[in-house]
Amino acid sequence: MRRTDFAMALHGGAGAIPRASMSDAQEAQYRAVLAEALTAGHRVLAAGDTALEAVCQALRVMEDSPLFNAGRGSVFTHKGEIEMDAAVMVGRTRAAGAVCQLKAVKNPVFAARAVMERSGHVLLAAAGAQAFAESAGMETAPPDYFRTEERWQQLLTARGDGRLALDSDLPNPTAAEGKFGTVGAVALDRSGGLAAATSTGGMTNKRWGRIGDSPILGAGTWADETVAVSATGVGEMFIRACAAHEISARMRFLHEDVLRASSAVLDDVARLGGRGGLIVIDAEGHIAMPFNTAGMFRGRVSSASDIEVAIYSD
Amino acid sequence: MRRTDFAMALHGGAGAIPRASMSDAQEAQYRAVLAEALTAGHRVLAAGDTALEAVCQALRVMEDSPLFNAGRGSVFTHKGEIEMDAAVMVGRTRAAGAVCQLKAVKNPVFAARAVMERSGHVLLAAAGAQAFAESAGMETAPPDYFRTEERWQQLLTARGDGRLALDSDLPNPTAAEGKFGTVGAVALDRSGGLAAATSTGGMTNKRWGRIGDSPILGAGTWADETVAVSATGVGEMFIRACAAHEISARMRFLHEDVLRASSAVLDDVARLGGRGGLIVIDAEGHIAMPFNTAGMFRGRVSSASDIEVAIYSD
Numbered sequence: 053m054r055r056t057d058f059a060m061a062l063h064g065g066a067g068a069i070p071r072a073s074m075s076d077a078q079e080a081q082y083r084a085v086l087a088e089a090l091t092a093g094h095r096v097l098a099a100g101d102t103a104l105e106a107v108c109q110a111l112r113v114m115e116d117s118p119l120f121n122a123g124r125g126s127v128f129t130h131k132g133e134i135e136m137d138a139a140v141m142v143g144r145t146r147a148a149g150a151v152c153q154l155k156a157v158k159n160p161v162f163a164a165r166a167v168m169e170r171s172g173h174v175l176l177a178a179a180g181a182q183a184f185a186e187s188a189g190m191e192t193a194p195p196d197y198f199r200t201e202e203r204w205q206q207l208l209t210a211r212g213d214g215r216l217a218l219d220s221d222l223p224n225p226t227a228a229e230g231k232f233g234t235v236g237a238v239a240l241d242r243s244g245g246l247a248a249a250t251s252t253g254g255m256t257n258k259r260w261g262r263i264g265d266s267p268i269l270g271a272g273t274w275a276d277e278t279v280a281v282s283a284t285g286v287g288e289m290f291i292r293a294c295a296a297h298e299i300s301a302r303m304r305f306l307h308e309d310v311l312r313a314s315s316a317v318l319d320d321v322a323r324l325g326g327r328g329g330l331i332v333i334d335a336e337g338h339i340a341m342p343f344n345t346a347g348m349f350r351g352r353v354s355s356a357s358d359i360e361v362a363i364y365s366d
Numbered sequence: 367m368r369r370t371d372f373a374m375a376l377h378g379g380a381g382a383i384p385r386a387s388m389s390d391a392q393e394a395q396y397r398a399v400l401a402e403a404l405t406a407g408h409r410v411l412a413a414g415d416t417a418l419e420a421v422c423q424a425l426r427v428m429e430d431s432p433l434f435n436a437g438r439g440s441v442f443t444h445k446g447e448i449e450m451d452a453a454v455m456v457g458r459t460r461a462a463g464a465v466c467q468l469k470a471v472k473n474p475v476f477a478a479r480a481v482m483e484r485s486g487h488v489l490l491a492a493a494g495a496q497a498f499a500e501s502a503g504m505e506t507a508p509p510d511y512f513r514t515e516e517r518w519q520q521l522l523t524a525r526g527d528g529r530l531a532l533d534s535d536l537p538n539p540t541a542a543e544g545k546f547g548t549v550g551a552v553a554l555d556r557s558g559g560l561a562a563a564t565s566t567g568g569m570t571n572k573r574w575g576r577i578g579d580s581p582i583l584g585a586g587t588w589a590d591e592t593v594a595v596s597a598t599g600v601g602e603m604f605i606r607a608c609a610a611h612e613i614s615a616r617m618r619f620l621h622e623d624v625l626r627a628s629s630a631v632l633d634d635v636a637r638l639g640g641r642g643g644l645i646v647i648d649a650e651g652h653i654a655m656p657f658n659t660a661g662m663f664r665g666r667v668s669s670a671s672d673i674e675v676a677i678y679s680d
Contacts, residue, residue, distance in 0.1 A: 146607070147606070148605065152466075152491055152577075153491060153492060171574065171576075172602075173574070173576045173602055174601075174605045174606065175576070175577040175578075175582070175605065176574045176575045176576055176577070177467060177491050178467060178491060178492035178493070178575045179492070180573065180574035180575020181574060181575050183575075184573075184575075259498075260485065260487070260490045260497060260498035261490045261491040261492045261493060261494020261495050261497075261498075262485075262489070262490055262494065263489040263491050264489075268489070268582060268583070268584070269582070269585070269605050269606070269608065270582070270584040270585060270605075270608035271583070287488075288486075288487055288488045291462065291488045291489065291583050291584075292461070292462050292488065292583070293460070294584035294588070294611040297584060297608040297615075298611070298615065301612065301615030301616075301619060305615060305616070305619035305620050306619050324460065
């Protein structure tokens with residue numbers, strides 16, 4: 053039995069997010085963008101359009117905001133460049149598309165969607181992905197568009213703190229990161245269709261073309277007829293847990309609900325040494341948004357409930 | 367109860383492989399390399415070394431052979447270049463490493479292993495992956511080393527056949543391919559440890575930095591405490607089925623055996639429009655090697671049985 057006609061959840065990253073580090077004005081800015089993204093998705097779903105369109109429109113708002121680590125405001129690589137990853141997946145058909153290491157596309161989520169709809173492939177990477185996105189008519193932007201002073205300072209700090217660690221064989225340089233600003237959305241539309249999307253600038257100071265879980269279908273992004281999932285956190289551990297697909301498997305085979313399945317998988321990620329969060333929606337519109345960090349930028353809305361936005365765990 | 371002290375299976379790709387197209391002498395060459403790879407893995411396992419070492423040594427033999435689409439003998443991209451992907455995963459720890467779009471590393475499987483053991487990351491792509499591999503001391507080779515005349519002719523044919531298709535919005539250009547020469551290995555060692563590895567040159571005439579399922583943990587490569595899996599075939603559909611991890615989930619949650627779980631997943635891949643094959647080994651040494659193509663280069667060996675090599679389904 054359907055709980056709601058339609059519903060949607062989104063995240064803007066999980067992490068330490070110390071309250072002391074954020075002023076009331078800053079917090080209000082984050083909440084405003086989360087609400088704007090939910091409003092964009094709600095508008096699509098209320099009009100009877102697809103879950104895919106809803107998650108893409110919601111992510112566009114967050115990619116366009118410099119506050120989140122996706123699109124404008126993406127973090128910098130070790131070389132001081134932008135390398136963005138994104139993925140989308142449609143539950144009913146399990147059609148999927150993803151891009152890695154885009155350098156100049158304003159909205160990577162739409163590039164991922166174009167891969168799904170128009171390339172005949174699922175995953176395109178690096179210069180080829182950029183070339184495909186341009187040939188598919190995606191809007192591009194110069195490096196200055198993506199750059200924010202805060203992200204640049206984060207790189208300088210990470211380079212200073214991390215140079216020794218990252219140049220060595222340290223087993224887990226990812227542990228150094230405090231806040232992960234990956235954005236993601238999951239939605240259920242009026243027709244009962246599910247979709248998921250995730251977009252990220254990755255990890256500050258990343259090297260060697262490192263790719264996290266966001267564009268990896270099954271790890272950071274997944275949708276099928278049972279559930280749609282988007283993850284945020286230490287990508288390596290979400291890949292090793294095959295986190296998003298494991299939630300689906302637990303629901304399909306063990307008949308766990310969204311909260312139980314996602315909590316079990318987050319516990320598994322933690323056992324592997326990872327931190328982060330997940331947003332999950334099932335075919336009845338039930339939503340879970342567990343995280344094992346101090347906070348996760350998140351929100352939800354449905355045909356039966358108003359927009360709710362939250363950051364901390366209490 | 368352990369069926370064998372140790373065991374191993376490998377594949378050298380699934381596809382049409384028409385008998386008429388292969389002379390007895392050619393078939394003997396393929397069988398000889400498969401046997402050599404199994405011998406290399408057997409030696410490691412008999413000596414009590416790890417499943418990880420066994421799958422890497424077996425894949426090295428197949429990467430070094432020009433007969434298979436991995437390492438030397440990799441297929442050409444649309445631009446006439448080599449772009450190789452590989453992944454490894456260790457069952458007990460779920461440690462994993464993968465590389466995409468390597469252009470000049472002789473043995474991509476060892477680059478993937480170096481990512482796992484020394485980068486602190488799981489997946490590295492493109493120029494960054496190549497730079498990491500070189501900094502980790504991987505042996506490189508010039509383009510001529512990888513080039514074989516047969517692969518070059520395949521590119522010219524594919525370009526001729528496929529130009530219109532690949533330049534258009536054809537939903538599935540991958541359907542054009544006949545034979546997939548990806549290589550993979552799975553093993554169980556004396557200590558009960560499982561590991562999986564896959565290595566590929568990808569798809570002839572691929573464009574836009576297309577990446578298939580081989581380096582995607584959960585899709586083309588997976589290992590945990592239950593099972594180790596390597597896939598070959600139309601990578602897009604294996605990603606959308608999250609094939610390798612789905613086999614694990616079915617075994618863990620539905621208590622299916624290797625054959626039942628892998629056959630069910632291959633049926634799912636077929637429903638999505640994909641063809642190919644899988645090799646699977648569980649913690650008791652049971653092996654399944656299903657495929658839905660005319661043939662799959664494959665073989666197996668264990669502490670209790672001699673080397674067996676096969677190509678066709680009968």
